[in-house]
Amino acid sequence: MHTTDDWITTPLTRDLLRGALDVERTERGLLPHRLPARARAQNNDGQLAMAESQPSGVRLALRTRATVLELDTLPTKRVYVGVPPRPDGVYDLLVDGRPAGRGTVVGGNTLTIDMTTGAAAVEPGEVGTLRFADLPGGTKDIEIWLPHNETTELVALRTDAPVEPAPDPGRRVWLHHGSSISHGSDAASPTTTWPALAASLGGVELINLGLGGSALLDPFTARAMRDTPADLISVKIGINVVNADVMRLRAFGPAVHGFLDTVREGHPTAPLLVVSPLLCPVQEDTPGPLAPDFSGLAEGRLRFVATGDPAERASGKLTLNVIRDELSRIVSERAADHENLYYLDGRELYGQADAADLPLPDDIHPDAATHRLIGERFAKLAFADRGAFGD
Known part of the structure; x- marks a missing residue:
C-alpha cells in the first residue's frame, strides 16, 4: 500500500511526449497540440481548433521501474444537443510495446455543441485521475496513449519510482x-x-x-x-x-x-x-x-x-x-x-x-x-x- 510520502511527482514537459507538434502551458498544466502556434493563429474555425487539440496519436513515453502510476488530467467532454451521450475518452497503456491496460478519466470540462445552430458553450469542470497499478517490476518503457477524441490537459504525474523520457526508438x-x-x-x-x-x-x-x-x-x-x-x-x-x-x-x-x-x-x-x-x-x-x-x-x-x-x-x-x-x-x-x-x-x-x-x-x-x-x-x-x- 502506497502512502502519499511514497510518491514521486515528475514535472510534465514536452520531452515526455511523442506525437505532438506543440505544447501549451495552461493554468492547470500542459496541453498538447497537433498544430503549431503559427498555424493555430491563422485558423478561424472552431471545428479545427477542437480537432487539433484532441490528441490523436499523442502519447507519454516513459522509462521507469515504477509499479504504480497516476496521471491527473483535465479532459474536455463533448456533448451534442439531442444526441445520445458519448463515452468517456479512453487511455491505452503499453508496456514495452505490448497492451497492458486501459482506463478513463471522469469529470472535466463539458463542451456542449448544438449542431442545428453551430452554437457551443464550455462548462468548467474538475481534474480527474487515471491510475495504473500492479505494473511489472524492473526497468521498462511505458506509453500512455491519450484519448484520440477528447482534448486532454496533463496536470500531474505521480509514480512510486523515478521517471525519465523513454529513449528514441530509432524507428522511421x-x-x-x-x-x-x-x-x-x-x-x-x-x-x-x-x-x-x-x-x-x-x-x-x-x-x-x-x-x-x-x-x-x-x-x-x-x-x-x-x-x-x-x-x-x-x-x-x-x-x-x-x-x-x-x-x-x-x-x-x-x-x-x-x-x-x-x-x-x-x-x-x-x-x-x-x-x-x-x-x-x-x-x-x-x-x-x-x-x-x-x-x-x-x-x-x-x-x-x-x-x-x-x-x-x-x-x-x-x-x-x-x-x-x-x-x-x-x-x-x-x-x-x-x-x-x-x-x-x-x-x-x-x-x-x-x-x-x-x-x-x-x-x-x-x-x-x-x-x-x-x-x-x-x-x-x-x-x-x-x-x-x-x-
Missing part, C-alpha cells in the same frame, strides 16, 4: 494527414485508430494529423507538415472537401498541387503517398454540403446525408469520384517528373464489398472493426517491400 517517423476517419472517429481506443494500427504493424513512429472535419488543404497545415521532421508522409484528401463544399474542381487541382509543393519544400525526397477517399456511398456521386439527419435520434441513431444535386457536377461541384479521378491524374503527372510520389485509391482500404459486410454506422464513419480492417490493409499495401513505404 510516419507523418499522416487526413479527415475524421484518420483522426479516429468511432475507433475503440487511441491505439486502435487505423493509423495507429498501421504504424504498429509497419514498425514506425506515428505523428497523426488526422483532423476531424478539417482536411481542407489549408496552407497552414501544409506548412506544419513541411516543418515537421519525418521519413514517410501521407495525405488522405477529399472527403472533407466534399462534405464542406468548400471549392469547385477549378480550385481543387491547384490547391492539391500547392499543398504537395509546400510539403515537398521540407521533404524533397521522402516517400509521399496520396490517398483518395474511402468508399462513402452517400457522397460517391452526390456533392455536399453534408448535413446531420436527426430523424433517427428517437432510436439513438445519428446519420448524415449529402444535400447537393448530382447534376451540379457539370458545373464543377465535387464528389468523391470526381476527386479520385483528379488525384490520380495529378499524382500520375507529378510522378512522371521522377518525384517519389505514390497514389492509393482509398477503396482498396474500404470498398464496395466491405460496405456490404461492414456498413458505415452513420453513413460516414467506420466502426472499430472497420478501423482494424483499414489499418491492416494500409500496412499491407504501404509497408510491403514494393509499397510506397517499403524498406
Whole structure:
C-alpha cells in the first residue's frame, strides 16, 4: 500500500511526449497540440481548433521501474444537443510495446455543441485521475496513449519510482494527414485508430494529423507538415472537401498541387503517398454540403446525408469520384517528373464489398472493426517491400 510520502511527482514537459507538434502551458498544466502556434493563429474555425487539440496519436513515453502510476488530467467532454451521450475518452497503456491496460478519466470540462445552430458553450469542470497499478517490476518503457477524441490537459504525474523520457526508438517517423476517419472517429481506443494500427504493424513512429472535419488543404497545415521532421508522409484528401463544399474542381487541382509543393519544400525526397477517399456511398456521386439527419435520434441513431444535386457536377461541384479521378491524374503527372510520389485509391482500404459486410454506422464513419480492417490493409499495401513505404 502506497502512502502519499511514497510518491514521486515528475514535472510534465514536452520531452515526455511523442506525437505532438506543440505544447501549451495552461493554468492547470500542459496541453498538447497537433498544430503549431503559427498555424493555430491563422485558423478561424472552431471545428479545427477542437480537432487539433484532441490528441490523436499523442502519447507519454516513459522509462521507469515504477509499479504504480497516476496521471491527473483535465479532459474536455463533448456533448451534442439531442444526441445520445458519448463515452468517456479512453487511455491505452503499453508496456514495452505490448497492451497492458486501459482506463478513463471522469469529470472535466463539458463542451456542449448544438449542431442545428453551430452554437457551443464550455462548462468548467474538475481534474480527474487515471491510475495504473500492479505494473511489472524492473526497468521498462511505458506509453500512455491519450484519448484520440477528447482534448486532454496533463496536470500531474505521480509514480512510486523515478521517471525519465523513454529513449528514441530509432524507428522511421510516419507523418499522416487526413479527415475524421484518420483522426479516429468511432475507433475503440487511441491505439486502435487505423493509423495507429498501421504504424504498429509497419514498425514506425506515428505523428497523426488526422483532423476531424478539417482536411481542407489549408496552407497552414501544409506548412506544419513541411516543418515537421519525418521519413514517410501521407495525405488522405477529399472527403472533407466534399462534405464542406468548400471549392469547385477549378480550385481543387491547384490547391492539391500547392499543398504537395509546400510539403515537398521540407521533404524533397521522402516517400509521399496520396490517398483518395474511402468508399462513402452517400457522397460517391452526390456533392455536399453534408448535413446531420436527426430523424433517427428517437432510436439513438445519428446519420448524415449529402444535400447537393448530382447534376451540379457539370458545373464543377465535387464528389468523391470526381476527386479520385483528379488525384490520380495529378499524382500520375507529378510522378512522371521522377518525384517519389505514390497514389492509393482509398477503396482498396474500404470498398464496395466491405460496405456490404461492414456498413458505415452513420453513413460516414467506420466502426472499430472497420478501423482494424483499414489499418491492416494500409500496412499491407504501404509497408510491403514494393509499397510506397517499403524498406
